[in-house]
Amino acid sequence: MKTDLFFYTGTGNSLWTARTLADELGGARIYPISRTGSDPVRSGAEAVGIIFPVHIWGLPRKVIAFINALAVDPDRYYFAIAVNAGQVAATLLQMRKLMNDKGLLLSAGFELAMPSNYIPWGGPGPEAKRRQQISAAREKIGRIAVMVARREQRPVEKGPLWQNVLFSWLxxxxxxxxxxxxxxxxxxEKCNTCNICTNICPCGNIKMKTDRPAWLHHCEQCLACIQWCPQEAIQFGKKTPxxxxxxxxxxxLKDILAFTATNGIEKSGGE
Ligand code: SF4
Ligand code: SF4
Structure with missing residues (x-):
């Protein structure tokens, strides 16, 4: 009854979700999508979970590449968790269609609300609210684990119709x-050239040029660079200071770097 969980993460919400679910399932292997997305993805597991953040109300490019690289195996149980800041919109419908087009069935798709990391639109909100969101997310992951263990077939979760139409268009x-x-x-001026941003970017989109990082325009907007810079020296537009x-x-930080810098594989529990 092996389960593999593939996650894509910038600031840890999806990594935490993968770890928490792996524990709830009594053990599952977790893999970073950022290391596997461009190669054919082979898994011998009976069930595969895809855990990712919703980016601008849709799938990140790396997740699309990951799905496109999946080996066609209609018998495997696929499920997904779309980590979002309160508006999953039609992201899981987009994923289900993408998988259908490949001859794969997304058997269940869950949305999971977590604190927002999208700093161009503001901070993550009051700490008490964040704690509440994470605690609610933990409870929901427990419920998801039960459904996944039973290999339940469920309709994917989605937002209200107006949100799905408007945000899918956007x-x-x-x-x-x-x-x-x-x-x-x-x-x-706070940058001390520590190179953390160049190492943490899941897309290899940052290079150090002379004594400052430079962005190479294949960004995914995961926000890892700005959120993890220990000096808070990276800014986006005018308001982030x-x-x-x-x-x-x-x-x-070391957890994220472990999956960025090496082909990290983590096993939790006894499966
Ligand atoms: S911007 Fe931040 S993370 Fe990047 S090198 Fe400078 S101090 Fe380090
Ligand atoms: S440049 Fe920053 S926001 Fe863009 S993909 Fe890399 S870490 Fe994420």
Whole structure:
């Protein structure tokens, strides 16, 4: 009854979700999508979970590449968890269609609300609210684990119709422009050239040029660079100097770097 969980993460919400679910399932292997997305994905597991953040009300490019690389195996139980800041919209419908087109069935799709890491639109909100969101997410992951263990077939979760129509349209419009959105990043005088940003980017989109990081315009807007910079020296547009940084409280910088810098594989529990 093996389960493999593939996660894509910037600031740890999806990594934490994968770890928590692996524990709830009594053990599952977790793999970073950022290391596997461009190669054919082979898993001998009976069930495969895909855990990812919703980006601009849709699938991140890396997740699309991951799905496109999946070996066709209609008998495997596939499920997904779309981590979002309160609006999953039609993301899981988009995923189900993408998988259908490949001859794969998305048997269940769950949305999971977590604190927002999208700092261009503001900070993560009051700490008490964040704690509440994470606690509610933990409870929901427990329920998801039960459904996954039973291999339940369920309709994918989605937002209200107006949200699905409007935000899917906005996603389609903005998607081609995401890679160059890194033009709004800049670095202030606090940078000490520690190179954490260049190492943490899941897309290899940051290079150190002379004594400052430079963005290469194949950005995914995961926000890992700005959120993990230990000096808070990375800014996006004009407002971020005043916004609080966020990463999942139970995920540390070394956890993210372990999956970015090496082909990390983690096994939790006894499966
Ligand atoms: S992580 Fe921050 S301090 Fe380190 S090199 Fe990047 S911008 Fe500079
Ligand atoms: S440049 Fe920053 S926001 Fe863009 S993909 Fe890399 S870490 Fe994420």
């Amino acid at each position: 996603n389609k419009l903005s998607f081609p422009y995401v890679p160059a959105m890194d033009k709004s990043f800049w670095v202030d 005043n916004y609080e940084r966020y990463h999942h409280p139970d995920v540390k």
